Amino acid sequence: MTRRTCREMTVGELTPLGQSERPGEFYRLRLLGPGFGTWEPGQFVMLRPASWDLELLWGRPFSLAGADEEGVSLFFQVVGRGTRRLAALAPGEKVTVWGPLGNGFAVEPGTRTLMLAGGVGLAPFLGYAAAHPAPENLELLFAHRLPLDCYPYGELAARLRAEAVHEATPADLPRVIRRITEKIAEYAPDGLVLACGPTPFLRTVRQAALDHGVRAQVSLENRMACGVGACLGCVCRDGLGHHVQVCTQGPVFWAGDVQL
Numbered sequence: 001m002t003r004r005t006c007r008e009m010t011v012g013e014l015t016p017l018g019q020s021e022r023p024g025e026f027y028r029l030r031l032l033g034p035g036f037g038t039w040e041p042g043q044f045v046m047l048r049p050a051s052w053d054l055e056l057l058w059g060r061p062f063s064l065a066g067a068d069e070e071g072v073s074l075f076f077q078v079v080g081r082g083t084r085r086l087a088a089l090a091p092g093e094k095v096t097v098w099g100p101l102g103n104g105f106a107v108e109p110g111t112r113t114l115m116l117a118g119g120v121g122l123a124p125f126l127g128y129a130a131a132h133p134a135p136e137n138l139e140l141l142f143a144h145r146l147p148l149d150c151y152p153y154g155e156l157a158a159r160l161r162a163e164a165v166h167e168a169t170p171a172d173l174p175r176v177i178r179r180i181t182e183k184i185a186e187y188a189p190d191g192l193v194l195a196c197g198p199t200p201f202l203r204t205v206r207q208a209a210l211d212h213g214v215r216a217q218v219s220l221e222n223r224m225a226c227g228v229g230a231c232l233g234c235v236c237r238d239g240l241g242h243h244v245q246v247c248t249q250g251p252v253f254w255a256g257d258v259q260l
């Protein structure tokens, strides 16, 4: 079987979401063109628009929010130069996409599964929920700072049990951590917890899962340059202190197998 990992795709739609203090911060992006027959939710792609030329050398990694034979869907937040340029793409522009890359989340249809998303960490769960064979066993807890309509939360809340917890100010943080911890405890002893979000959020999830003896996976969003194991730009440490490459050995790890 040949596996096509590098494709030239074109921008189909670029849709801004919600309004935050910085308008134009969150987007859904649909890329068309040789799409993906098989992929696992939790896997990611590297993107590099042709218009970046030599100005921005490295591609940027994004979780697959959905993929099919016709193209891929992504959800991203503008945080710097690359994502700012992505937000300015026009329909029909060419983008080099390589992937699907890395390992996806565990899928255990008969197991109660909690999806824990922090902010833009919601992206892989759009694909996970859509592909899961028993969505009645899924639940979402979504922690967010910016207004809810910045995120495609409503899409998931319409189909699954879902709860959003808002950290409007730093004073809300203890309440958010308490809620995450309570939810994780509900999944002991035999449930499964999957998490994606900023590192402090993943740290909370990892610790609570270890404390309550719940099996948990975390998806790491380390900075990446190549995405394919060649540059060592993405390394973190495993439970024994050894280096692991997040792009090829992750981005999804069992919580006990990585240091955060």
Ligand SMILES: Cc1cc2nc3c(=O)[nH]c(=O)nc-3n(C[C@H](O)[C@H](O)[C@H](O)COP(=O)(O)OP(=O)(O)OC[C@H]3O[C@@H](n4cnc5c(N)ncnc54)[C@H](O)[C@@H]3O)c2cc1C
Residues within 6 Å of the ligand: 044, 060, 061, 062, 063, 064, 074, 075, 076, 077, 078, 079, 080, 081, 082, 083, 084, 120, 123, 124, 220, 221, 222, 223, 224, 251
């Ligand atoms: C496997 C994986 C999946 C990802 N999925 C998504 C996704 O679905 N949606 C999404 O919006 N983002 C996702 N990210 C993060 C995304 O890759 C970065 O936000 C993006 O590369 C930043 O590029 P930039 O050029 O705009 O920022 P830069 O100009 O390179 O940096 C600007 C700011 O962004 C911060 N930054 C850079 N890279 C990251 C990163 N990886 N994580 C957090 N902050 C970063 C920098 O510290 C800096 O403060 C993912 C990252 C990985 C590794």
Ligand code: FES
Residues within 6 Å of the ligand: 223, 224, 225, 226, 227, 228, 229, 230, 231, 232, 233, 234, 235, 245, 246, 247, 248
């Ligand atoms: S990003 Fe290059 S080795 Fe992981």
